Amino acid sequence: MYGDTRIGQIFSFDEVKNYLYSPNFNQPDKTNLEFYEKFVFNREIPELKDEESLKNFLNSAFTKVPVMNPDGIEDREKIGFVPHAVFYLYINGLIGKTFDENDVYEAYQKHKDKIRFIYDIVLNGIRKEEILEDREKLKKWLFDHAYGNCKNGRIFFTEMQEKFSIIEDHIREIRYFIDLACENCGSYHLHQEEDVLDTWFSSALWPFGTLGWPEDTKDLQKFYPTSLLVTGFDIIFFWVARMIMMGMHFMKEKPFGDVYIHALVRDEKGEKMSKTKGNVIDPLDMVEKYGADSLRFTLAALAAQGRDIRLSEKRIEGYKHFANKIWNASKFVLTNFENNRSKVFKDLSALKLAFDDKWILTRLQETIKSAEKAINEYRYNDYANMLYDFFWHEYCDWYLEFSKERIYKGSDEEKAAALSTLIYVLDKSMKLLHPVMPFITEEIWQKFPYKDADYLPVAPYPQVRGELIFEKEKQLIEDLKEMIVSIRNVRADFGLPPSKKLNVYIKPSDTEFEEVLRQMEPSIKLLAKIEKLEIGTDLERPANTVVAVSRRAESYIDIAGSIDVEKELQRQEKLLQEVQRSISISEKKLSNENFVKKAPEHVVEKERQLYAELQEKAEKIKRIIESLKEVKTS
Structure with a gap:
């Protein structure tokens, strides 16, 4: 609360109470205390659960500051520094219930820096401190204020045999002090350092300052300038522009060749993630639940240039299914390899390739070419999505299914062509997928019958092979x-x-x-x-x-x-009528100017999409009805 400037260094019970138990700004269904418990500390705080607990906590954890002046009192009527200092010593247990001038003098000498600092703020200046610095003056002052022998006739103490006791009724309020002092000297008079290098100015020196500049080091000669800076759009001026200016001024050369401005990760509704909103997706939780590869691939697939990432757990879950698909397809291929090890050849040119073998090999070359172009242009979403489409929708959905007949029922020559092509394409696919799914691809690749490196990160990246492009067969x-x-x-x-x-x-x-x-x-x-x-x-x-x-x-x-044509015809005609009714309702909405102008944009757009889908569905049903009529009359 102090860090958020909700309270000052000296604060009252009511200030803390009113803030903790009032509705939170971002989540009004929770108090500020409940918000802190759920989103900041991740635990309940019983010490603050009610007013009694809160008061006990404040009294035990902070220095108490007695205040003896009521609000609105005139300056000439105000109780001054010396009574406040004595009451401070008493209420914080620095003197006993009964005391004499020596007790007060010695306690004050030990704590006077803090007491002076506090009451300089509370009383807006301190006066008559010399009384507390002289035992005789202090003794006389205590007697005067035990018997009213002073200008205002105030009595703060009772006296018996030269021992004094506090009259607590004079305490109007107890405030609290956050004990902040210099670690070295203990002073409470803290101020911000003025001789500092501005954060963004120092950051501007980063491209060469980290390499030994202003000395002409080997690192500076080798690594400046660098090739790429990855950053966010919100600090282009604060940091990127300043690095370029400083690089051109001190090094006479730009610090980097390219700047990749990455997307901001938002929630599925497009709102910025924030603990206060409770919409944060914890990456560690997602890794635990769906795997690191699924999260990594999701972020790559959504990282379109110029657009923020709308991240949702459903998308991450969807790419976990992709990881499962990779694993199961690889298991199928490698299991069949083990059963037919002698029929797998690394050199595809020695094999009699079928139409579908040539098709998948051609599509692989096209994918390699497109993937390399996407990487060079920093289009990571295109890179991820094209590999997803190639592996799942072409390699798995089509080529694996095409090849099964030859693997299970084909001749040795047909098996060799199918299995060798399957292994070859799987090998290249693992290398292509490795940058965006490093863990599962490494695990699979280590089981391969032949490898051209010990580990995937150092294996040669796939290159386009012109001899494996078959446009006609494709x-x-x-x-x-x-x-x-x-x-x-x-x-x-x-x-x-x-x-x-x-x-x-x-x-x-x-x-x-x-x-x-x-x-x-x-x-x-x-x-x-x-x-x-x-x-x-x-x-x-x-x-x-x-x-x-x-x-x-x-x-x-x-x-x-397979079907009762007459019944199916009746069903489709009834379905067409329902769709046409829905089209009519949607048309009325979209032709209503008030709806189009006043409804939220996303609602209007959703209605337009629905209208287009209904029109498409109606056309499809009409085609089915025509086909059924043809069957009926044939």
Whole structure:
């Protein structure tokens, strides 16, 4: 409280009480005491829980300062320094209940620096201190104020056999003193040092001052200028600009080549994290709960240039699932390697690579090139997100699934190509992911059959290999993926369960794509959940089928035996009516000028997004209805 200037060095009970038990500014549902307990000290403070406990704590922990003058009294009526000093000695136990002039004199001599300092503030100056410095004068003064033999006739003490006792009724208030003094001499007269180097000025010397300047050291010659400064936007002027000015003045050269201004980490609502708001995400808690790699990857993935990071625990949890995906995919690959160790080759050029092998190798080269560009341009979010998409959505979702048929059922030659490609791409992926997920990638990489370094941080970073780029095969597999997705979409549109296998007839647009389909037929049946598959450029559309159109093929999916077409048609028409009603409600809101102008911006934007989603959903339902009508009439 004193550090926050809520109270002074000399303070009253009421000042502390009123602050501790009043509502907190940021969290009015809590008192300031409750706020300190929860967010500052992380424990209850029983010494302050009520007024009685608080008073006992103050009386035991601080120097008591008796005040004998009521508020508003005229200066000529005020009780002066000497009575206050004697009462101070008594109330702080420095003299007994009965005392004489010697007791007061000796106690005052031991503590006079503190007493003078306190009452110089409380009384706005002290007078007649000489009485306390002379035993005879002090004795006379005590007698005078025991019998009223003074100008104002005040009686502060009782006297018996030259021993005096305090009349406590004269104490109007007890204040408290925070005992701050010089560590060396004990003086209470403290003032701020004036001969100092300004914080930002000294920081401006950092690029060369830390390297031995003004001496021309080897470190200074080697490390100045440096390549990159990482900082926050809020100190560009305070620090960055000053470092450049000082570097140009003293070293005649700029101190660094690039400045990376990192994002400010905010909460999920975009508000600055603060203990007072209770919205702080403790990184140590997140590491304990989700792992260091998940937190590190989250921060990298969200660190878009020019934008603050909106961090939420859900995002961190999401990237923990990514870490699990990496681990499980690597376990699958390495387990199959152990079962087929003799069939894995480091040199891919000696293998007969399939269409999907060439596709994933090409995508790897493209990812390496894009990742290197992102790193060089400090676009860490792009770096993290492109690796996420490549590893999860291409390597795991597609290539691992493509390769399973060859690993489990293929010839030795096919197994060798699939497993060798899997290991090769996994190796490069671990190296690419290592800067943003160092722990899990190192753990996995140490289990590899062959390594080009002892540890990942010193392993060669992946380089683009032109001989592993196959543009033609890449495009063929992209077209195949599009076709499989179109079949999956039909399944989802008609609510068919994943366990239900379908009969599908595929009509490729050319013989080149037909060759890919025939070579990849087992994988197509696996990925699209197909029971019976027919492929041919001269196929006619069978009855009771729905068409899924893709760039290089038309797929005819037999749904007649899987659903009741009439019931499904009725369901979709009813669903269309509901969506159209929702569209009408949303249109009315967005056409209302009062709503658009007066509603919060995020509410209006959310409504616009909803409207767009409803329009898209309505169009999709219309297409499904048309397909069902075609099946019904065929």
